[in-house]
Amino acid sequence: xxxxxxxxxxxxxxxxxxxxxxxxxxxxxxxxxxxxxxxxxxxxxxxxxxxxxxxxxxxxxxxxxxxxxxxxxxxxxxxxxxxxxxxxxxxxxxxxxxxxxxxxxxxxxxxxxxxxxxxxxxxxxxxxxxxxxxxxxxxxxxxxxxxxxxxxxxxxxxxxxxxxxxxxxxxxxxxxxxxxxxxxxxxxxxxxxxxxxxxxxxxxxxxxxxxxxxxxxxxxxxxxxxxxxxxxxxxxxxxxxxxxxxxxxxxxxxxxxxxxxxxxxxxxxxxxxxxxxxxxxxxxxxxxxxxxxxxxxxxxxxxxxxxxxxxxxxxxxxxxxxxxxxxxxxxxxxxxxxxxxxxxxxxxxxxxxxxxxxxxxxxxxxxxxxxxxxxxxxxxxxxxxxxxxxxxxxxxxxxxxxxxxxxxxxxxxxxxxxxxxxxxxxxxxxxxxxxxxxxxxxxxxxxxxxxxxxxxxxxxxxxxxxxxxxxxxxxxxxxxxxxxxxxxxxxxxxxxx
Amino acid sequence: xxxxxxxxxxxxxxxxxxxxxxxxxxxxxxxxxxxxxxxxxxxxxxxxxxxxxxxxxxxxxxxxxxxxxxxxxxxxxxxxxxxxxxxxxxxxxxxxxxxxxxxxxxxxxxxxxxxxxxxxxxxxxxxxxxxxxxxxxxxxxxxxxxxxxxxxxxxxxxxxxxxxxxxxxxxxxxxxxxxxxxxxxxxxxxxxxxxxxxxxxxxxxxxxxxxxxxxxxxxxxxxxxxxxxxxxxxxxxxxxxxxxxxxxxxxxxxxxxxxxxxxxxxxxxxxxxxxxxxxxxxxxxxxxxxxxxxxxxxxxxxxxxxxxxxxxxxxxxxxxxxxxxxxxxxxxxxxx
Numbered sequence: 001x002x003x004x005x006x007x008x009x010x011x012x013x014x015x016x017x018x019x020x021x022x023x024x025x026x027x028x029x030x031x032x033x034x035x036x037x038x039x040x041x042x043x044x045x046x047x048x049x050x051x052x053x054x055x056x057x058x059x060x061x062x063x064x065x066x067x068x069x070x071x072x073x074x075x076x077x078x079x080x081x082x083x084x085x086x087x088x089x090x091x092x093x094x095x096x097x098x099x100x101x102x103x104x105x106x107x108x109x110x111x112x113x114x115x116x117x118x119x120x121x122x123x124x125x126x127x128x129x130x131x132x133x134x135x136x137x138x139x140x141x142x143x144x145x146x147x148x149x150x151x152x153x154x155x156x157x158x159x160x161x162x163x164x165x166x167x168x169x170x171x172x173x174x175x176x177x178x179x180x181x182x183x184x185x186x187x188x189x190x191x192x193x194x195x196x197x198x199x200x201x202x203x204x205x206x207x208x209x210x211x212x213x214x215x216x217x218x219x220x221x222x223x224x225x226x227x228x229x230x231x232x233x234x235x236x237x238x239x240x241x242x243x244x245x246x247x248x249x250x251x252x253x254x255x256x257x258x259x260x261x262x263x264x265x266x267x268x269x270x271x272x273x274x275x276x277x278x279x280x281x282x283x284x285x286x287x288x289x290x291x292x293x294x295x296x297x298x299x300x301x302x303x304x305x306x307x308x309x310x311x312x313x314x315x316x317x318x319x320x321x322x323x324x325x326x327x328x329x330x331x332x333x334x335x336x337x338x339x340x341x342x343x344x345x346x347x348x349x350x351x352x353x354x355x356x357x358x359x360x361x362x363x364x365x366x367x368x369x370x371x372x373x374x375x376x377x378x379x380x381x382x383x384x385x386x387x388x389x390x391x392x393x394x395x396x397x398x399x400x401x402x403x404x405x406x407x408x409x410x411x412x413x414x415x416x417x418x419x420x421x422x423x424x425x426x427x428x429x430x431x432x433x434x435x436x437x438x439x440x441x442x443x444x445x446x447x448x449x450x451x452x453x454x455x456x457x458x459x460x461x462x463x464x465x466x467x468x469x470x471x472x473x474x475x476x477x478x479x480x481x482x483x484x485x486x487x488x489x490x491x492x493x494x495x496x497x
Numbered sequence: 498x499x500x501x502x503x504x505x506x507x508x509x510x511x512x513x514x515x516x517x518x519x520x521x522x523x524x525x526x527x528x529x530x531x532x533x534x535x536x537x538x539x540x541x542x543x544x545x546x547x548x549x550x551x552x553x554x555x556x557x558x559x560x561x562x563x564x565x566x567x568x569x570x571x572x573x574x575x576x577x578x579x580x581x582x583x584x585x586x587x588x589x590x591x592x593x594x595x596x597x598x599x600x601x602x603x604x605x606x607x608x609x610x611x612x613x614x615x616x617x618x619x620x621x622x623x624x625x626x627x628x629x630x631x632x633x634x635x636x637x638x639x640x641x642x643x644x645x646x647x648x649x650x651x652x653x654x655x656x657x658x659x660x661x662x663x664x665x666x667x668x669x670x671x672x673x674x675x676x677x678x679x680x681x682x683x684x685x686x687x688x689x690x691x692x693x694x695x696x697x698x699x700x701x702x703x704x705x706x707x708x709x710x711x712x713x714x715x716x717x718x719x720x721x722x723x724x725x726x727x728x729x730x731x732x733x734x735x736x737x738x739x740x741x742x743x744x745x746x747x748x749x750x751x752x753x754x755x756x757x758x759x760x761x762x763x764x765x766x767x768x769x770x771x772x773x774x775x776x777x778x779x780x781x782x783x784x785x786x787x788x789x790x791x792x793x794x795x796x797x798x799x800x801x802x803x804x805x806x807x808x809x810x811x812x813x814x815x816x817x818x819x820x821x822x823x824x825x826x827x828x829x830x831x832x833x
Binding site (some may be wrong): 050054086090091092097105106108109110115116 | 689
């Protein structure tokens, strides 16, 4: 059989210091195929991509073939010459450069210096954007674009050359559903044109929708290569984590419990209108809707980051008008933001310091200094409670995986002993195995009497973890659903309609 | 025009302020807008501007250099040693001073790259090493015994007005023009320049695109070193002597002017035009205060305060802009 291969990796290993990130992985992609690379965070997916593109050199003994050519001594520029393009998870764009300059930048990195050809670059950039069916101001500095548009620039940049093998690392992470659909169409077009696409995503539904085959990697070793025909999300999740995750509806009827949070006709112009909702003691209320529907804006008003224009917030039946986050914390509201990396944690600081950050004033002794034993006690308690996997509490938070970081954020807020916990997209960038762990914690907390408002744009997430689901669209709550009396497809149909 | 304003708001604003100051001073004094005053302004700031465009390249690449002014002094001293016996001429002088400067710049680059230490720490350290070494070698004494070509007054433009006063542009001005043009070509028209901007803007992104990080450090600090050496050479031509501590402290003056001109301390932004405007802004303000009869003791304070106001208000403006941007995309998202 002489099948044309775009990429063939044989026995690829990579060691960082003493840690083996990849252990003898084989990986092959056919020309024109959409191939998914699946695995949990830290399983070695990104390392694999960096080896193919020449950012990293593999350990001796590995064989890399790109379109039949040996990938020894590969550099990013040489890879591009062979038709390899990458859309990095963090985009790897240049915020102060214009859209056109970003798209044309890869041509600036070559064997020998050359002159900049602004006019020609712009013509080429426009042609690529036309191919994608989007219009962007080519002269706009990148940092003036919203994140979804930047994602499009990153995709367009990858298509500037004659790409024959495109890696997409979490390309849909910051896109809305309609933008995701548009991107998936682009992927299909590329594939039809004979371009091989390696697709990495946490959204398993997406993976099964777009890819023909899926290669699963776990802990740096190859689990197997599977056709997506007949594959289910549950089975794929099982392969990725090595354990089975049966997701089921956990909803209970909490209508008898006293309300903790109530809002009455809460309105902030241009963000949300007439929001009236109730979260009861021990209840998990899911708030779902498209990105931009006003979910996060609503949360910001509840915690005093913004001031509503009208309506009322009641906490334990007493009127509350938080003027600042400190007010909200004092009143007993905790908010876990969607942007864990930049807002939720101080990355270079230690796990211990991050955990006690929100309650420092309770740990002070008479002289105003932090009491080390009290701090130690608190940190130990939460690490044990949440089973955070760490070396020592003094390691910087940045050394933890996404799921464990999320646990530290939770610990930080729960240390304030809140009555209401607002979770905003708590599993963004958290892999399948760790998600289950986080939701186990969420349910335990609810059982202990905490009222929880769970904001998420993943329907399966609210289906399986909330007691009630509120549907928000265009800043208004337009529906309430009981997870026990609906299912994921029905709910998705309503939300994405 | 609108597009240019959007792309370079700092430069445009600085230009507007500069025009306003110039008009104000022209009306307030009859000595400011004279050929003699303008040419002496240009001559006196040529060296600062040579250093400024060198520093600009380092800032664009995401670094900073505190050591360049004392490095220039070291180059002056070494160049004086080289030519004490040899005689030499301008061509040789520029080559020797430029090369020595590049050498000192590469020391910075090698330390920053080799030890992965941030540039401000390394260059503060080399600042002290260079200066200490210089004071040790010279024992703090000035060098007056310099080759004739180095001390000679060379004019590229001379004009005697009806009243008999001379206006002239000196060699330092011509060298400055060459340095400014060379820097503009490097950063705006070559792939190397784009790589420098990219590296300053997003180092990891540049690395993944295949940019040679060691080379970027070498080019940025090497270019800065070359400009430091050439600037040092020209400063001696004006001062007619090598004074070991004459340039001590000039680095902050130049840094302030470059940042005032819109170069970003985090890297990835800055233009040669902005550099020129920044240096001229400081120069004209000082010149204007002088002509208005303000006590020289107040200069530093007033200029410091001006820079403070200029830089903080430019950030304020940028914040307002980004706030508006944060609001704008929302209706669009809602439709999605």
